[in-house]
Amino acid sequence: MTDIEIETLARKRAKAKVGWFLHAVIYLAVNAALLGLSVWQGRNWSVFPALGWGLGLLVHGIAVWFTGVGSALRERLVERERKALMAQRDPW
Numbered sequence: 001m002t003d004i005e006i007e008t009l010a011r012k013r014a015k016a017k018v019g020w021f022l023h024a025v026i027y028l029a030v031n032a033a034l035l036g037l038s039v040w041q042g043r044n045w046s047v048f049p050a051l052g053w054g055l056g057l058l059v060h061g062i063a064v065w066f067t068g069v070g071s072a073l074r075e076r077l078v079e080r081e082r083k084a085l086m087a088q089r090d091p092w
Helices: 003-041 047-065 072-089
Strands: none
Touching: 003 047
């Protein structure tokens, strides 16, 4: 990889990770407010939006940390596919 490609990839990965951290902070703030509201009302309904949104946060995290551009998992899968395609193209 060239220096420019490395810089571009590093910036892209950093932006994705910052986006996930921002998502997590907003999740915590909103769900803390919902918890306070549900406690004030004497009911425990805030667990439902927390679980639903938490699942979304989990999927976002997996996309950023494990399968995002340049991640080790993605690079291994791309390399595996590249080798399989090369083997099909050149049977020798």
